[in-house]
Amino acid sequence: MLAFLIRRILQTVPTVLAVVLVVFVLFSVVPGSIVSSMSDDGRGAADPQVVERMKKQLGLDDPVYMRFGAYIGKLATGDLGTSFRTREPITTMIAKRMWPTLQLIFAALTFAIAIGVPLGFVAALRPGGIVDTVSMVVAVSGLSMAKFWLGLLLMYLFALKLGWLPSFGYGDGSLKYLILPAVTLGVSPMALLARTTRAAVLEIMTADFVRTARSKGMSETRVVKWHVMRNALVLILTTMGLQFGALMGQAVVVEKLFSWPGIGSLLVDSVLQRDIPAVQGSILVVVLFFLALNLLIDVLYGVIDPRIRYA
Amino acid sequence: MFRTMAIVAGLGLALAATAEAQTPRKGGTIRMTAPYGSSFTSLDIHTTQRAQDEIYAKALHRSLYIWNSTEGKPVLELAKEHVVSGGGFVHTFKLRDDAYFHNGRKMTADDVIWSYNRIMDGTKAYPGARFVRVIEGAAAVEKGEAKEISGLKKIDDFTLEMKLTEKVDPGFYFFNALTSIYPADEGAKESFIQKPIGLGPFKFVEHVPGSRIVLERWDRFYKPGKPYADKLIVSIMGEAAARDVAFRNKEIDTSVLGPAQYVAYQADPGLKGTIVEVAEVFTRHMGMNPTFKPFADKRVRQAINHAIDTDLIINKLVKGKAYRATSWLPLTSPLYDKAMKPYAFDPAKAKQLLADAGYPTGFEFEWTTSQNESWGLPIVEAIIPMLDRVGVKVKVKQVETAVLAEVIRKGDFQAYVYSMATGPDPQAALKCFYSSTPQSACNYTSFKNADFDKLIDEAGQADDDATRDQLLRKANALLYEEAPVWFFNYNKAVMAVQPWLKGIQLNATELTHQNVEDLWVDETSPAK
Numbered sequence: 001m002l003a004f005l006i007r008r009i010l011q012t013v014p015t016v017l018a019v020v021l022v023v024f025v026l027f028s029v030v031p032g033s034i035v036s037s038m039s040d041d042g043r044g045a046a047d048p049q050v051v052e053r054m055k056k057q058l059g060l061d062d063p064v065y066m067r068f069g070a071y072i073g074k075l076a077t078g079d080l081g082t083s084f085r086t087r088e089p090i091t092t093m094i095a096k097r098m099w100p101t102l103q104l105i106f107a108a109l110t111f112a113i114a115i116g117v118p119l120g121f122v123a124a125l126r127p128g129g130i131v132d133t134v135s136m137v138v139a140v141s142g143l144s145m146a147k148f149w150l151g152l153l154l155m156y157l158f159a160l161k162l163g164w165l166p167s168f169g170y171g172d173g174s175l176k177y178l179i180l181p182a183v184t185l186g187v188s189p190m191a192l193l194a195r196t197t198r199a200a201v202l203e204i205m206t207a208d209f210v211r212t213a214r215s216k217g218m219s220e221t222r223v224v225k226w227h228v229m230r231n232a233l234v235l236i237l238t239t240m241g242l243q244f245g246a247l248m249g250q251a252v253v254v255e256k257l258f259s260w261p262g263i264g265s266l267l268v269d270s271v272l273q274r275d276i277p278a279v280q281g282s283i284l285v286v287v288l289f290f291l292a293l294n295l296l297i298d299v300l301y302g303v304i305d306p307r308i309r310y311a
Numbered sequence: 312m313f314r315t316m317a318i319v320a321g322l323g324l325a326l327a328a329t330a331e332a333q334t335p336r337k338g339g340t341i342r343m344t345a346p347y348g349s350s351f352t353s354l355d356i357h358t359t360q361r362a363q364d365e366i367y368a369k370a371l372h373r374s375l376y377i378w379n380s381t382e383g384k385p386v387l388e389l390a391k392e393h394v395v396s397g398g399g400f401v402h403t404f405k406l407r408d409d410a411y412f413h414n415g416r417k418m419t420a421d422d423v424i425w426s427y428n429r430i431m432d433g434t435k436a437y438p439g440a441r442f443v444r445v446i447e448g449a450a451a452v453e454k455g456e457a458k459e460i461s462g463l464k465k466i467d468d469f470t471l472e473m474k475l476t477e478k479v480d481p482g483f484y485f486f487n488a489l490t491s492i493y494p495a496d497e498g499a500k501e502s503f504i505q506k507p508i509g510l511g512p513f514k515f516v517e518h519v520p521g522s523r524i525v526l527e528r529w530d531r532f533y534k535p536g537k538p539y540a541d542k543l544i545v546s547i548m549g550e551a552a553a554r555d556v557a558f559r560n561k562e563i564d565t566s567v568l569g570p571a572q573y574v575a576y577q578a579d580p581g582l583k584g585t586i587v588e589v590a591e592v593f594t595r596h597m598g599m600n601p602t603f604k605p606f607a608d609k610r611v612r613q614a615i616n617h618a619i620d621t622d623l624i625i626n627k628l629v630k631g632k633a634y635r636a637t638s639w640l641p642l643t644s645p646l647y648d649k650a651m652k653p654y655a656f657d658p659a660k661a662k663q664l665l666a667d668a669g670y671p672t673g674f675e676f677e678w679t680t681s682q683n684e685s686w687g688l689p690i691v692e693a694i695i696p697m698l699d700r701v702g703v704k705v706k707v708k709q710v711e712t713a714v715l716a717e718v719i720r721k722g723d724f725q726a727y728v729y730s731m732a733t734g735p736d737p738q739a740a741l742k743c744f745y746s747s748t749p750q751s752a753c754n755y756t757s758f759k760n761a762d763f764d765k766l767i768d769e770a771g772q773a774d775d776d777a778t779r780d781q782l783l784r785k786a787n788a789l790l791y792e793e794a795p796v797w798f799f800n801y802n803k804a805v806m807a808v809q810p811w812l813k814g815i816q817l818n819a820t821e822l823t824h825q826n827v828e829d830l831w832v833d834e835t836s837p838a839k
Contacts, residue, residue, distance in 0.1 A: 031710065031717065032711060032713045032716075032717055038438060046438065046720070047438065047440065047752070048751040050437070050440050051436075051720075056436075057434060057436050085359075087504070088353075088504065097521065152556065155553065160560045167560050168553055170519055259546055259547055259548055261520050261522035266350070269350045269521070273713065274713060
């Protein structure tokens with residue numbers, strides 16, 4: 001297991017380097033820079049002397065390879081650089097945004113698992129029945145709905161019409177502020193989990209070992225609990241892991257809509273204002289998070305299904 | 312000097328008038344919104360010139376001058392008296408002796424000098440340098456040739472002498488947040504950026520990046536009895552639809568409206584009364600690059616102005632949320648010429664002008680635009696068939712707004728459409744067409760006209776306001792004739808304001824920039 005872990009961790013190095021390189025090159029070739037974004041609200045033209053000084057100060061006139069070399073050098077020491085916009089260390093900026101994003105993703109995933117997995121299970125136990133039909137309609141709708149539109153719909157219903165929840169903001173970080181953004185973000189993975197669970201359970205229900213268990217006189221509850229559920233979990237877990245990573249990306253829209261102070265809104269603002277160090281730092285954190293999670297899922301496979309062994 | 316021509320919706324006026332008549336209530340929370348998309352750039356307001364950031368900065372910081380929306384001009388804020396001498400170049404300020412920073416220390420002339428020196432630190436590239444540079448010796452500090460601005464002299468703790476390089480009104484240079492006065496010692500500390508200290512009516516409590524800033528009343532603010540509210544929350548809400556729900560749900564007190572919402576709010580009897588409007592000092596226009604041969608000819612530029620049905624676009628596409636532009640200076644400028652008529656929509660005349668210029672069958676040009684709903688792609692798309700009618704073909708080049716700013720600054724276009732600040736200082740706005748003003752500064756159309764230059768030069772040397780104003784009016788009229796741009800519209804800023812929030816000022820420089828010490832909420836506000 002230890003050898004496996006070391007090998008997997010080493011495998012992430014080229015992935016991270018490739019991501020860093022792609023993001024760096026991409027933002028070096030796309031038009032616009034932090035200095036042009038200074039006056040993008042048309043309020044006042046940026047002063048040419050200030051622009052030139054800023055370019056020099058930020059090293060924007062240096063060749064790409066020099067800037068990349070300097071960046072990698074700093075990265076190797078754990079320094080993600082300083083934001084062009086706020087002039088704060090990127091690590092400080094990301095640290096402030098990390099917890100709200102994690103809160104949001106955990107809440108969304110909890111919602112998705114709590115609704116999606118039982119829904120898929122129940123649907124699979126009675127395929128073609130009313131629960132199956134309704135749950136799959138809900139699942140397809142959940143997958144198809146645009147998050148922006150769904151978020152507005154939820155705001156309208158639960159904030160404006162019913163007055164149960166605040167429509168936006170982080171407030172004091174309490175649950176009432178979290179519910180609407182988390183549900184908005186969680187509907188899509190909920191739908192996916194419902195469909196995946198249903199498919200996995202249906203497949204396992206017809207497997208030889210399930211038929212054998214039943215023929216040995218095992219009760220249906222035990223069959224489902226010990227054989228179906230456990231085997232289905234591998235696929236469900238994979239989906240959950242992938243969704244967790246995907247939610248980091250999808251949170252961008254939800255965070256902007258609900259004024260949620262997470263990594264997603266930091267990333268959008270940084271891209272629009274060409275704050276390259278902040279963009280690189282944010283993407284790097286998201287990628288590292290995704291890789292760490294995948295590693296964790298791989299380890300969990302072995303726990304859930306002892307037949308899976310790592311060479 | 313600077314005359315307000317703020318245009319207010321009927322009920323908006325009633326709202327303001329009622330507010331005047333009532334006694335301001337102490338206490339409560341004001342909940343404003345920062346609607347311009349992104350997070351606050353920085354808590355160091357010297358580093359950012361974005362309109363979004365000045366919303367909170369107006370509460371936290373103060374500058375030597377402040378914009379007075381009623382008078383329509385900058386007025387003294389941190390000084391009580393201002394004496395001009397030395398042929399109009401030397402300005403002596405008697406500073407307030409009752410202005411305290413949020414750490415309890417009294418402001419002195421040293422803080423003003425320190426702040427202006429900081430802004431001129433060339434290694435930091437603070438955007439406010441463009442304003443402070445007008446002080447003698449400031450440029451030397453920026454270049455690293457001097458440590459302190461020679462044109463600033465402390466007479467005593469509360470008297471400051473400022474020698475300028477130009478005969479200008481310093482109010483226009485030192486009223487916005489880019490030139491805020493920081494506490495000299497604390498401002499130099501690293502921690503300042505995390506917990507800023509200012510002279511404003513509210514002190515810093517909390518910043519949740521990407522979400523909100525919370526401030527609370529500064530009890531030692533120098534204006535007696537002000538601010539009225541206990542607390543101010545500025546929430547970042549870039550999405551108009553989300554803002555709309557929050558406003559209707561009474562979670563926020565102000566919301567900037569776009570064209571679509573403007574129509575919806577006007578049509579809703581429950582919301583119509585919340586609308587406040589002002590003509591802001593921004594001129595939307597299509598700039599034409601004279602290095603592209605057809606645009607070098609004045610007749611072609613005039614033809615473009617005649618070929619476009621501007622009123623139709625303003626009414627149908629911008630939903631009436633703009634005022635028709637005549638020339639460069641906007642409606643709220645003191646030098647706006649009411650008698651001047653905008654270019655008439657006259658395709659036949661446009662065709663004739665094109666023929667006279669040697670383009671009887673028209674020509675094709677590339678038009679660089681952003682996606683902006685009020686002055687971007689939707690507008691360009693509506694104009695394409697209008698220009699096509701006179702034989703002019705358009706090839707659209709779409710870019711992001713941030714990229715557009717760079718494209719324009721570099722002159723890398725045949726034509727662009729943009730919104731540009733054309734005030735509050737008419738002299739500065741017109742100087743953008745002065746031949747020696749670099750394209751990268753604001754002479755985006757590389758305009759060169761000897762008569763225009765002469766008028767600007769004479770205005771700069773004029774000793775009395777009346778003469779200067781007359782010369783600048785002539786310069787504005789000359790721009791109309793030369794038509795370096797298609798004069799599209801002047802922005803109509805529209806904000807919805809909850810009925811319990813009183814004291815909203817019709818700020819023509821930017822409606823969201825409120826002197827928050829004058830705002831108050833009555834007892835019907837749902838916020839505690």
